[in-house]
Amino acid sequence: MPAMTTGNLTTRLIACFxxxxxxxxxARRFEDNxxxxxxxxxxxxxxxxxxxxxxxxxxxxxxxxxxxxxxxxRAVAEQVFVPLTVxxxxxxxxxxxxxxxxxAEKISLDSMAVRNPEIIAQGSAEFGRQCIVQSMQVxxxxxxxxxxxxxxxxxxGARQATGMDAVAWARRGEELGAGEICVNSIDQDGTHHGxxxxxxxxxxxxxxxxxxxxxxxxxxxxxxxxxxxxxxxAAIVSSLLYSPRMERTVPVGEIKAELAKRYGxxxxxx
Amino acid sequence: MVCDRPxxxxxxxxxxxxxxxxxxxxxxxxPNRLLTSPADLDGIGRVILPGxxxxxxxxxxxxxxxxxxxxxxxxxxxxMPFLGICVGLQILFETSEEQQATCLGWIPGTVRAFDxxxxxxxxxxxxQVHRASTHPFLAGLPDEGHFYxxxxxxxxxxxxxDTAATTVxxxxxxxxxxxxxxxxxxxxxxKSGPLGLDLLERFAKTPQEELCPR
Numbered sequence: 001m002p003a004m005t006t007g008n009l010t011t012r013l014i015a016c017f018x019x020x021x022x023x024x025x026x027a028r029r030f031e032d033n034x035x036x037x038x039x040x041x042x043x044x045x046x047x048x049x050x051x052x053x054x055x056x057x058x059x060x061x062x063x064x065x066x067x068x069x070x071x072x073x074r075a076v077a078e079q080v081f082v083p084l085t086v087x088x089x090x091x092x093x094x095x096x097x098x099x100x101x102x103x104a105e106k107i108s109l110d111s112m113a114v115r116n117p118e119i120i121a122q123g124s125a126e127f128g129r130q131c132i133v134q135s136m137q138v139x140x141x142x143x144x145x146x147x148x149x150x151x152x153x154x155x156x157g158a159r160q161a162t163g164m165d166a167v168a169w170a171r172r173g174e175e176l177g178a179g180e181i182c183v184n185s186i187d188q189d190g191t192h193h194g195x196x197x198x199x200x201x202x203x204x205x206x207x208x209x210x211x212x213x214x215x216x217x218x219x220x221x222x223x224x225x226x227x228x229x230x231x232x233x234a235a236i237v238s239s240l241l242y243s244p245r246m247e248r249t250v251p252v253g254e255i256k257a258e259l260a261k262r263y264g265x266x267x268x269x270x
Numbered sequence: 271m272v273c274d275r276p277x278x279x280x281x282x283x284x285x286x287x288x289x290x291x292x293x294x295x296x297x298x299x300x301p302n303r304l305l306t307s308p309a310d311l312d313g314i315g316r317v318i319l320p321g322x323x324x325x326x327x328x329x330x331x332x333x334x335x336x337x338x339x340x341x342x343x344x345x346x347x348x349x350m351p352f353l354g355i356c357v358g359l360q361i362l363f364e365t366s367e368e369q370q371a372t373c374l375g376w377i378p379g380t381v382r383a384f385d386x387x388x389x390x391x392x393x394x395x396x397x398q399v400h401r402a403s404t405h406p407f408l409a410g411l412p413d414e415g416h417f418y419x420x421x422x423x424x425x426x427x428x429x430x431x432d433t434a435a436t437t438v439x440x441x442x443x444x445x446x447x448x449x450x451x452x453x454x455x456x457x458x459x460x461k462s463g464p465l466g467l468d469l470l471e472r473f474a475k476t477p478q479e480e481l482c483p484r
Contacts, residue, residue, distance in 0.1 A: 009395035268416040
């Protein structure tokens with residue numbers, strides 16, 4: 001039985017930027033992206049407010065078969081002194097070197113890892129397990145023998161079903177050498193109704209890696225239950241921080257204060 | 271303005287995150303240069319060895335470029351202040367369980383894997399760092415401060431006096447090392463927010479006689 005404890009680590013709040021041409025956008029269920037603002041400016045602002053980490057997805061790089069936007073990655077990395085994970089358009093070790101050279105700490109592999117699982121093993125051997133984040137887009141489907149968890153992995157911006165079971169894919173990723181798993185719920189993405197606790201918990205129990213809950217946060221309470229009930233080590237809170245679709249966005253510091261005060265969770269305060 | 275501050279060299283060995291360290295130094299106004307080979311050490315006053323790689327791979331790349339000998343001459347035989355970060359701390363020891371690597375051996379001891387039966391591995395996130403020595407590098411460090419860790423392995427110095435700080439992840443382990451002019455942190459100082467920048471600034475700007483006790 002894998003350990004459920006993250007030891008003495010604080011809970012982590014992560015801002016996840018879906019970037020298009022240097023601008024942060026916000027989607028709902030992986031569609032209808034609307035413009036939020038300049039990536040470097042938003043990064044600087046959430047850093048000052050105490051964000052623990054930033055994930056940068058170049059959401060068009062993969063479809064356009066080009067490398068991630070190194071200039072924007074660099075502009076963010078120059079001003080933000082918390083960990084930066086980059087995903088999108090990464091097909092080879094050379095691509096990984098390029099984004100790490102631009103200032104990233106971690107590489108996020110998603111659709112590309114489904115197409116070529118060996119890329120997880122290669123990245124892990126070259127940079128260490130801790131450098132490789134296995135990110136997956138999951139959707140609730142009827143339980144059947146191929147999908148015993150009732151959650152299927154999708155790729156290419158949630159457009160393409162893979163026939164793979166989400167929990168089995170997470171286990172496989174751990175075996176291949178992933179160091180962290182980001183579980184993006186397609187159903188919950190951008191809804192502000194809370195994370196999909198069921199699949200987050202199923203994966204957190206199936207692997208011994210830190211798991212990031214992603215998709216659906218609309219309040220500090222949503223993040224709190226992802227930590228306490230689903231075993232997540234980190235939670236992505238993008239909409240909450242800056243989505244124009246939210247009635248009221250909330251600064252990171254305020255979310256953390258509530259996590260600490262109301263739920264007794266360990267947080268890093270700045 | 272006359273700039274008499276030492277230039278900090280940041281070693282680039284293919285798998286390190288040298289750019290992140292340089293961005294942090296730039297934000298602190300610290301003159302710095304990327305070092306791609308030992309020949310670049312001319313004019314460098316202090317040196318940082320960053321790291322995100324695996325220990326064995328890191329040692330292989332460093333050895334291919336001739337770094338172990340060049341650094342030994344300047345840092346171990348000489349008095350150049352040295353800061354290792356993450357895997358840059360681990361390779362200071364004799365051996366690592368990661369890829370069964372033989373390391374630099376500047377500090378007696380070994381590097382072991384965290385036991386995944388007790389806690390999630392890798393340790394990934396913000397953890398508290400507690401001072402454990404009087405070495406000036408960590409002077410002024412707040413005792414409850416959080417720093418960013420990303421590691422599956424941790425150092426076990428043979429001599430407890432080399433441990434400058436400790437952190438708990440399943441076990442209490444050495445999260446910073448300091449011996450004279452050799453300093454190293456298991457956490458990523460360059461990615462630990464304002465507290466991490468404070469430490470980098472301390473390494474880069476403190477006068478040598480104050481930073482490196484003999």
